[in-house]
């Protein structure tokens with residue numbers, strides 16, 4: 001069909017477009033694509049991310065699922081005018097069916113961006129799509145398989161966390177990592193990864209500056225006269241654009257630039273589009289990271305000059321750790337030092353830790369937010385991170401990258417008394433201490449040889465005692481932190497090693513894990529010796545190891561490119577949100593409550609007992625019950641806690657932080673239903689009492705919304721947003737999880753403590769202020 005015919009077809013044959021504004025329909029058509037697919041060819045496959053809305057123009061296609069035994073179940077058939085791709089676009093879940101041609105088919109593919117900006121902003125269209133969604137979801141629930149299919153789709157997905165950097169249109173993204181004496185850069189081409197390029201200018205500001213560059217054109221090496229950072233950027237530009245080595249012909253080909261920025265202070269818990277305000281925050285945070293942030297800023301300014309048209313994005317090393325709870329980030333100093341001077345633990349290497357946590361989940365085909373992972377990033381700088389169900393809850397680096405492990409040249413943990421002593425006894429001043437702790441400590445200081453683990457290992461192999469001691473000290477500190485984080489998370493599913501030493505050193509991995517069998521960590525030494533940790537993910541766990549031990553190549557540059565793409569995506573959503581800033585979201589304070597499983601209802605209230613509805617709740621089908629229970633923890637009791645109905649698969653107790661203290665349980669912040677490794681307590685009712693071994697959580701703040709509402713905000717299930725609550729003192733709540741389901745009604749739930757602390761009564765409203773992150 002030619003474009004005029006398609007226009008007519010959509011107007012006449014497709015109910016969704018019947019009354020659609022004509023100029024908007026033309027816009028849609030201009031940027032959509034017409035494709036043909038053959039009988040038995042799949043146009044969308046189960047497990048893919050939803051990238052477009054499909055309209056069948058000609059032919060007949062079927063929606064089907066092939067189960068694990070290879071048997072095909074046809075769920076529905078569509079003819080000309082039929083739509084496909086609706087559920088995944090509207091819910092953000094992976095595609096749950098294959099869409100396969102029965103005959104030769106022709107279809108119009110409308111890209112997701114146009115879908116959200118043009119279709120989703122037209123209310124009659126949204127209404128129409130919601131009906132389709134509800135019908136399609138009914139097919140799944142009729143089969144009783146909704147949840148199972150969603151997790152099977154995730155398993156089958158080749159790229160569940162978007163590391164293949166696919167975009168609707170080809171894009172070239174430049175990633176910049178600007179350090180004190182080096183400029184590293186990577187160019188990612190989303191159309192063809194073979195066209196990627198990377199370069200490295202070393203020894204900036206010193207004699208012997210060297211520029212290495214590799215692209216599809218080959219490997220290049222240029223020796224340069226002494227240069228400064230500005231000249232290094234000009235060198236990068238030359239390499240990227242020169243006819244001999246280059247991969248672009250004009251700077252305009254760079255669609256976006258992603259920058260590694262070390263310190264985002266406590267302002268940024270996500271990557272951001274750089275503007276004057278961001279630059280100011282990075283400048284302010286320079287006080288905390290004087291060795292890094294000023295150089296990152298030079299990188300940002302130079303890139304802005306060279307690529308003035310391209311959006312610039314900051315990806316912070318500290319951002320991933322902003323979920324660490326206060327009790328883990330506070331030092332034992334007077335509270336004002338935290339409150340007024342920002343002295344707290346921030347943590348670094350977040351980009352690498354998050355990348356590895358996601359890669360591990362992808363590798364194991366398990367949902368990222370259901371795993372407890374310890375990640376050992378052991379490079380020249382080294383840190384360990386505890387990732388509890390997708391959230392960093394502790395990490396070994398602190399206020400600066402000096403804390404924690406023994407590193408190449410940094411001391412790591414040290415009794416602050418040593419510093420006082422050296423000041424007093426040796427007269428060491430700031431400069432001397434800085435030099436000692438940052439430059440002459442670590443492997444280098446201990447071995448007296450080198451900061452390079454390979455050299456220290458070579459010497460140790462020759463019997464050098466100090467080298468042996470340096471390696472043992474290094475590995476022992478790693479082991480101690482692993483133990484600490486197993487304790488912090490109440491057990492662990494995965495231990496991952498990454499970074500030059502984590503990926504390269506058989507000995508360090510072995511020493512760090514020996515003696516941890518009793519906490520479930522057991523390495524197969526043969527597998528450990530055979531690791532090729534720089535090429536691929538390797539499993540080194542012994543058969544009987546309860547914890548999976550993996551070696552995972554890190555790729556911070558790819559992670560920065562991915563985050564950059566996500567920020568661009570977010571700024572698109574921000575455009576939609578701007579028009580939605582007036583949509584009120586009712587805030588409901590969730591008082592403590594208990595959900596009971598059917599078996600526990602009977603255990604507490606007698607055989608055959610059914611929960612008695614007392615009051616309807618705002619979410620359809622949910623009700624508060626007449627039944628109440630008392631909670632008994634190791635320390636104390638909380639009386640008269642309301643049971644909510646209907647009964648659920650698992651018993652879950654949601655209480656506020658102050659009540660946890662009263663009871664004496666420490667519950668993690670979790671999504672509802674995610675109860676692995678949570679504490680238990682005793683529940684008491686008139687007819688009996690029972691002790692549950694797990695199920696107590698502090699619920700993550702969340703907003704319930706229907707797919708139509710999510711569409712109107714441009715949001716997807718599991719997005720994390722910021723919510724503004726106006727009042728005497730305007731508040732912004734970050735870290736608010738979006739939950740999308742046809743059964744939900746728009747409402748934000750926060751816990752009693754938060755409500756009290758912010759003096760928010762039930763009945764107040766909030767407004768979505770921005771998209772914080774999207775997986």
Ligand code: ADP
Nearest residue numbers: 378379380381451452453454499500501504505
């Ligand atoms: P950075 O923190 O500078 O990014 P890397 O992650 O590249 O550092 O790690 C550098 C460290 O990794 C150095 O100490 C180096 O000796 C060590 N390393 C690299 N390859 C190996 C290997 N095969 N065996 C042992 N150590 C290695």
